[in-house]
Every structure is written in structure tokens, then in C-alpha cells.
Amino acid sequence: MSEEARSLNFLEHIIEEDLRNGFPKEALRFRFPPEPNGYLHIGHASSICLNFGLGLRYNAPVNLRFDDTNPAKEEQEFVDAIKEDVRWLGFDWDTERYASDYFQQLFDWAVLLIKEGKAYVDSQTSEEMAEQKGTPTEAGVESPFRHRSIEENLKLFEGMKAGEYDEGTHVLRAKIDMTSSNMLMRDPIMYRVLHKAHHRTNTDWCIYPMYDWTHGESDYIEQVSHSYCTLEFAMHRELYDWFLDQVYDEAKVRPKQREFARRNLSHTVVSKRKLAKLVEQGVVGGWDDPRMSTISGMRRRGYTPESIRNFADTIGIAKRDNLIDVSLLEFQVRDHLNKVAPRVHGVLNPLKLVITNYLKGEVEWVEAENNPEDESAGTRQVPFSRELYIEQEDFREEANKKFFRLKLGKEVRLKNGYIIKAESCSKDAEGNVTEVQCTYDPKSKSGSGSEESLRKVKGTLHWVSIAHALSAEIRIYDRLFTDESPDTHKDKDFMEFVNPDSLKTITGYLEPHLANAKVGDTFQFQRMGYFCVDPDTTSDKLIFNKTVGLRDSWAKIQQKT
RNA sequence: UGGCCCAUGGUGUAAUUGGCAACACUCCGGUUUUUGGUACCGUCAUUCAAGGUUCGAGUCCUUGUGGGCCAACCA
Numbered sequence: 001m002s003e004e005a006r007s008l009n010f011l012e013h014i015i016e017e018d019l020r021n022g023f024p025k026e027a028l029r030f031r032f033p034p035e036p037n038g039y040l041h042i043g044h045a046s047s048i049c050l051n052f053g054l055g056l057r058y059n060a061p062v063n064l065r066f067d068d069t070n071p072a073k074e075e076q077e078f079v080d081a082i083k084e085d086v087r088w089l090g091f092d093w094d095t096e097r098y099a100s101d102y103f104q105q106l107f108d109w110a111v112l113l114i115k116e117g118k119a120y121v122d123s124q125t126s127e128e129m130a131e132q133k134g135t136p137t138e139a140g141v142e143s144p145f146r147h148r149s150i151e152e153n154l155k156l157f158e159g160m161k162a163g164e165y166d167e168g169t170h171v172l173r174a175k176i177d178m179t180s181s182n183m184l185m186r187d188p189i190m191y192r193v194l195h196k197a198h199h200r201t202n203t204d205w206c207i208y209p210m211y212d213w214t215h216g217e218s219d220y221i222e223q224v225s226h227s228y229c230t231l232e233f234a235m236h237r238e239l240y241d242w243f244l245d246q247v248y249d250e251a252k253v254r255p256k257q258r259e260f261a262r263r264n265l266s267h268t269v270v271s272k273r274k275l276a277k278l279v280e281q282g283v284v285g286g287w288d289d290p291r292m293s294t295i296s297g298m299r300r301r302g303y304t305p306e307s308i309r310n311f312a313d314t315i316g317i318a319k320r321d322n323l324i325d326v327s328l329l330e331f332q333v334r335d336h337l338n339k340v341a342p343r344v345h346g347v348l349n350p351l352k353l354v355i356t357n358y359l360k361g362e363v364e365w366v367e368a369e370n371n372p373e374d375e376s377a378g379t380r381q382v383p384f385s386r387e388l389y390i391e392q393e394d395f396r397e398e399a400n401k402k403f404f405r406l407k408l409g410k411e412v413r414l415k416n417g418y419i420i421k422a423e424s425c426s427k428d429a430e431g432n433v434t435e436v437q438c439t440y441d442p443k444s445k446s447g448s449g450s451e452e453s454l455r456k457v458k459g460t461l462h463w464v465s466i467a468h469a470l471s472a473e474i475r476i477y478d479r480l481f482t483d484e485s486p487d488t489h490k491d492k493d494f495m496e497f498v499n500p501d502s503l504k505t506i507t508g509y510l511e512p513h514l515a516n517a518k519v520g521d522t523f524q525f526q527r528m529g530y531f532c533v534d535p536d537t538t539s540d541k542l543i544f545n546k547t548v549g550l551r552d553s554w555a556k557i558q559q560k561t
Numbered sequence: 562u563g564g565c566c567c568a569u570g571g572u573g574u575a576a577u578u579g580g581c582a583a584c585a586c587u588c589c590g591g592u593u594u595u596u597g598g599u600a601c602c603g604u605c606a607u608u609c610a611a612g613g614u615u616c617g618a619g620u621c622c623u624u625g626u627g628g629g630c631c632a633a634c635c636a
Contacts, residue, residue: 007575007584035636070635126634133632137563140632171634181564183632192634211636234566235631261567261629314585316574318567321629325572328586338599373599404597413595446595453595460595527596554597556588 009317011050011228014258015058023225027253028060031224032086032093033215035067036078036199038272039287040085040295042308042329046263049312051228052091061094063222068100069214071198079199085295090305095222099214100200102221106209107161109217109247110172110190114153118246119190120146121156122173129171132178133186139179140186146175160193163206167193174213176242184239188212216240217247219255227257231319234259260317266325266484268293269494274487283498284480290534290545291480291502301477302522302532302547304340307332323485333548337522337530342370345382345415345462346510346525348474350389352435352466355420357442358386363465367447368416382511383468384417389509391527394461395436397425402557404459406436412459415526419444419457462526469509472542475534476504514542522547 008016019025032051034044055062064086068074086093113119122129122145134140148156160170172191180186190213195206216239219227227240240257248254269275270293278284278292287294290301298308311332315324345368364384371377394405394412406412411421418440426435443452483489483497510525517523522532529549537543 007577009574013578033636037636067636073635129634130632135563135632138632139563168634181631183564186632189634194634208634210634215636231566232630233636235564238565259566263573266572314573316585318574320567322573325587328573331586334598343596372594372596402597415595417595419595457595459597462596524596524598527598529598550596550598552597557597 006313010319011226011258011260011317012054012057014256015054015226018225018256025058025060027223027225028058029063029094029222029224029253030054030060030226030228031063031065031097031219031222033065033067033218034082035070035073036075036082037070037073038078039275040082041270041275041293042265042268042295042298043262043270043293044085045089045295045298045308046312046315046317047230048086048089048091049309050260050317052086052089052093053309053313054226054228055094060225062091063095063097063224064093065097065099065218065222067211067215067218068098068198068200069208069211071194071196071208074199076199081296088295088299088305089308097218097222098200099209099218100198102214102218103201103205103209105221106214106217107207110209110213111154111157113174113190113246114157114172115150116246117150117175119153119172119174120148121153121160121170122146122187122189123156123170125168133183134178136181136183142178143173143187146187157191160191160207161205163195165193167195169193172207174243176239182235182238184212184235185242188239212236212239213243216244216255216257219257220244220247220252223253224255225253227255229257229259230262231259232262233257259319261319261322263315263317264321264323264485265293265329266323267479267481267486268326269481269487271487274494277495278480278498281495283495290475291477300534300545302337302530302545303329303333304336304522307336310336325484326479330548334530334550337524337547339373340371341522341524341530342377343368343372343526344511344514344523345464346508346514346523346528346531347389347391347462347464347469348506348508348525348528349392350509351392351395351433353388353390353395353420353463354435354437355386355388355418355440356423356437357439360386362386363467366416366445380513382416382513383465384414385465385467387466388414388463389466389469390414390436390461390463392433394459395422395425395433397433402561406438406459406461411457412461413444413446413457414463415460416446417463418442418446419452419455462528464509464511466509468512470512470514470542472508472510472514472544474506474508474531474544474546476506476546478502478504508544510542517542524550 030051171189173187176185178186191207288296365381420438420440422438424437481497486497487494530547531544534543
């Protein structure tokens with residue numbers, strides 16, 4: 001186990017430099033700041049791994065802070081779901097905070113700004129203000145209300161807070177610079193009137209602070225040392241710093257905002273609006289559909305927290321635009337599941353196999369290892385009998401020597417069982433093989449130690465005894481989108497790329513001890529992939545989701561020919 | 562017609578801050594294997610372009626080229 005020191009990413013370099021410059025290590029503090037307006041997705045997952053990972057690396061506290069400044073969109077339900085998802089990913093926050101905890105402080109500071117002549121109440125319509133704002137290449141012009149007296153501003157702002165005005169009639173604006181090349185510095189809005197109940201403060205407030213006014217000050221209140229956000233907030237940094245300057249006390253930690261590139265996963269979408277559309281239009285079964293990029297979807301799909309964390313770790317973080325191939329994620333899922341998932345025999349496309357020289361009615365319980373990667377996983381007994389199911393794909397009447405499976409006249413090993421030889425097969429009217437007849441070598445039983453049992457035969461098949469088989473619904477998923485970046489086409493809607501075959505439901509046949517499987521349990525169906533028990537499972541119907549397939553080099557060989 | 566950010570293999574990230582381009586995945590080839598899985602071995606880039614500084618440039622400078630972001634009473 002060589003604990004090779006991982007190279008630092010640029011955000012860690014920033015911290016290291018601050019430390020070198022004398023920033024006290026004990027003062028390091030981070031935060032994950034979701035808005036509780038929807039479910040967390042893979043993008044949030046990497047942000048969570050980043051921020052909480054920093055906490056672990058520097059042994060520093062990480063706050064979970066809900067950025068709940070817009071009661072029109074936010075709900076308690078989402079707060080609960082977010083907390084569950086963060087915990088499921090394996091992280092624990094130092095303190096649970098809410099921007100709404102700071103409404104009073106924020107208000108007091110706003111009053112201070114008004115008194116210093118740095119904020120004013122604007123009484124125009126949003127259209128009028130938008131017009132005055134200018135464009136990225138043209139300076140804006142000042143609002144006619146920009147030079148109201150401090151007394152009038154104070155009176156108006158108090159009135160806004162007291163509920164004397166309707167929505168849209170007044171806003172509080174910071175008085176900065178209408179000619180700034182940064183649009184965000186052109187007198188940004190700090191407060192708006194919103195007569196809506198808030199999920200935590202109820203109707204205590206009818207004015208709510210905007211993101212820019214809230215975020216940096218919240219970081220400051222919590223004494224967050226490094227506030228990392230995505231690149232689209234880069235332009236906000238100037239404002240973040242300006243607001244901080246208004247209240248900053250030298251004796252305290254001054255939060256530092258830095259930006260990183262959002263990590264985009266191929267073949268998926270992540271925006272709330274788009275995910276909602278998939279749900280509303282019935283393309284998927286819900287927010288936790290196993291094809292969704294939500295954390296709850298990935299959980300239901302059978303992705304493990306470890307695999308998601310390893311994924312976030314290995315893809316790293318930088319500032320350039322990226323499109324990460326899902327295969328990187330899938331690799332991590334396989335890598336982890338390979339180590340922990342019990343192996344099991346499961347036939348997905350059954351073909352009847354009859355061992356003609358095996359006694360009718362005879363049943364043997366053969367021993368099978370639960371996980372070759374983990375000896376402590378032990379073994380189990382699997383019933384073997386005269387009539388079995390094998391995969392249709394595993395039999396061909398004739399095939400070339402690259403086909404390491406069952407063909408007429410040739411031998412193959414039934415995993416944990418015997419070596420068999422295909423003798424003949426039956427077909428239906430269309431010529432499809434309906435049954436294979438074979439003979440077995442009674443001395444070749446797996447694990448018996450006999451000379452015959454040690455014979456090398458080129459193929460090994462999984463199987464299940466028909467009489468003992470448990471049938472189960474198997475849901476097989478493919479990518480939800482056929483395009484690697486479905487929502488980046490200017491001329492096409494992402495819905496055009498929905499993969500019509502992203503879900504196939506079949507009936508599979510499993511070894512009987514799976515009757516005890518519980519929701520969420522994951523197994524490797526040998527040679528087929530990883531499957532987990534879906535919550536739709538009932539006492540009389542077992543349902544499995546295919547999490548991810550095994551690496552399939554046979555598929556590649558076939559493709560080439 | 563402005564400002565800010567970015568550019569390293571098929572993908573994503575590194576490079577002791579100016580000193581032999583590394584890691585993971587993928588791909589391809591091979592070894593092992595009672596999972597065509599796993600494990601293991603090997604092949605695959607002179608760093609967007611052109612100049613410049615330097616003994617030495619992925620790293621610094623200049624100019625291009627390409628891409629992203631910025632005008633919600635959203636976050």
C-alpha cells in the first residue's frame with residue numbers, strides 16, 4: 001500500500017500558499033452552500049466531495065449552509081433530501097446553517113450602508129432599471145432615485161420591511177458604479193419585496209436579500225476561509241469583495257472566493273429545469289429514476305458513495321471547460337463493486353439445457369465462492385440438476401475457435417459444476433434453438449480435486465437450475481441520451497436526443513438464495529454485470545436494476561468480425 | 562464595440578513554480594484465470610499557432626486563433 005502523495009489541485013495550492021503566508025491552519029473553514037430548490041445531482045456530488053474533501057484533508061470544519069433567500073422556490077422537503085444525500089455520500093458537516101439565520105444581521109448591515117450613502121431605494125420598474133443598466137459594451141445610466149436623501153432611503157427601506165409596499169414597487173440597491181465594465185457592479189439589487197412565506201422564517205420577512213448580498217456576508221459571518229464556487233460566479237467576485245469591504249473587521253477571517261470549472265458528465269443533463277421536464281413528460285419514472293443524474297437516481301441505480309467519491313477524486317478539478325465521459329464514472333462503480341458485491345448465478349435470456357446422462361429428479365448442492373476478491377466472503381450452496389437455464393448467447397450450433405462457449409460436439413465448464421459436452425439441440429418452426437441436449441462428465445465436479453475436475457476447458461458458463469430458479473424482473477438501463485452533450489446544441493432541443501431504448505424490462509432467472517435479498521443489496525450476476533434490488537420490489541415480486549455491466553471484451557471481439 | 566476566464570493524448574487531471582511531460586480511464590497488443598470479469602505487462606502526446614526572453618519554456622512576455630462567461634426584483 002504505497003500511500004503516494006496525490007498532487008495538489010489549484011484550489012489546494014491556493015490554500016497552501018495562504019498557509020505559507022501565515023494564515024493559521026486552525027482558521028481554515030469550508031462550506032457547501034446548496035439552495036434548497038431541488039434535488040442534488042452529480043454536479044453537486046463533486047462539489048460536496050470537493051468541499052468536504054478539503055475539510056478532511058486539512059482537518060477543518062465544513063458547514064452545510066442552505067442558501068435560502070428565495071422563498072418562491074425553496075421548500076423544506078428539499079432541505080431534508082439534501083441532508084440525506086450529503087450523509088449518504090459519507091460526509092458530515094460541522095454545523096447546519098441557513099442564510100435565513102442571517103436575515104436580521106443582513107438587514108442591519110443594509111441600514112448601515114444606507115446611512116453611509118452606499119445604498120439607496122429605487123422605485124422604478126424592473127424594465128426601467130434593465131434599460132438603464134446598459135450593455136456589456138455600453139455604460140449604464142444612473143437611476144433618477146440614486147440621489148435620494150439618506151432619511152428618505154431609511155424611511156422607504158423600513159417601510160419595505162414593514163410590508164407597506166407591494167412586490168415590484170421598491171428595491172434596495174448598492175450605490176457602486178453604473179459605468180463599470182462589470183455589469184454586476186452597476187448598482188446591484190440587494191433586497192426585493194416578496195410577500196411570500198419562507199419555509200423557515202414564515203412571514204417574519206417580506207423583503208428578501210439577493211444572492212450577492214447574502215453569500216459573501218454569510219461566509220463572513222460563519223468565518224469561512226475559502227469559498228469555492230463554479231466559474232459562472234467569477235464576475236461576482238468583485239461584488240463579493242465590495243460587499244465584504246463594507247463590513248469587514250481586520251481582526252476576523254476574510255473569506256476568499258475562488259472559482260473552478262463545473263464538471264460536466266457526458267450523456268446526461270443536470271439542470272433542474274431539464275430534469276423536471278424528463279419527469280413531467282414521463283421519460284423517466286421520477287427524480288430518483290435510475291437513469292437520472294440525481295444523487296437519488298444514482299443511489300437507486302446501485303452506484304455506491306465510494307465510487308462517486310473516487311470518481312470526484314480521480315477527475316480532479318481545474319478551470320477549463322470539460323466534458324467527462326461517463327465511462328470514468330462507470331469504471332469507479334465497477335472497481336468498487338468488484339471488491340464488495342457477492343457473486344451469484346443469474347440467467348437473463350434463458351435457453352433450456354438438458355443433461356441427458358444426469359439422473360432425473362437428482363439434485364446436488366454445489367459449492368460456490370461468494371467473492372473471489374474477498375476470501376472472507378465465504379461460500380454458499382447452489383442447486384444443480386438435470387435441467388438448467390444457460391444464456392442463449394452462450395450456445396451456437398457451430399462457431400469458430402474464438403467462441404469460447406458451448407457448441408455442438410464441444411466441451412465447456414458449468415461454473416461451480418461439471419464439464420459438459422453439447423450433443424444436439426431442438427428448434428422451433430422458425431429455426432430458433434429451444435433446447436440443448438448435452439452430457440456431463442461425472443468425475444469433473446468443481447472442487448472435487450479429481451484429475452477430471454482439473455481439466456482445462458476453454459469456456460465457463462453460468463447457469464441456474466430450472467426447478468429451483470427464482471424469477472425476477474430485471475430493468476436494464478442504457479444511457480438516457482444518445483448524444484454526449486445533449487443540451488449544448490444551439491439548433492436542437494435536448495429532448496431530441498432522448499434514447500428511446502434507455503430502459504428494457506425482462507424476466508431473469510436467479511439462484512434461489514436471492515429470495516432473501518433486500519432492497520439496495522447489490523450482486524454481481526456472474527459474467528453479466530452488477531445488479532441491485534429496486535425499492536419497487538414487493539414480497540411476491542423481486543425487481544433488480546442493472547447498475548453497470550462488466551467490462552465486455554467478447555463484445556469487442558464480435559464487433560471486429 | 563467592452564470586460565473577465567480558459568487552452569497539455571480519445572477523456573479527465575498532473576508536472577517539485579523555468580530543468581528529461583506524469584497518473585487514471587479508454588483504445589490496441591499480450592500474460593494469468595473455473596467470470597471473455599479481476600490482476601499483471603506493454604504500445605499510443607515534444608503541451609492551440611507564430612514570434613520573443615533564457616544555457617534551458619507546458620510553465621514567463623507579445624500577437625494571433627479557438628472556446629466559455631457577463632445585461633433575472635434566480636442562485
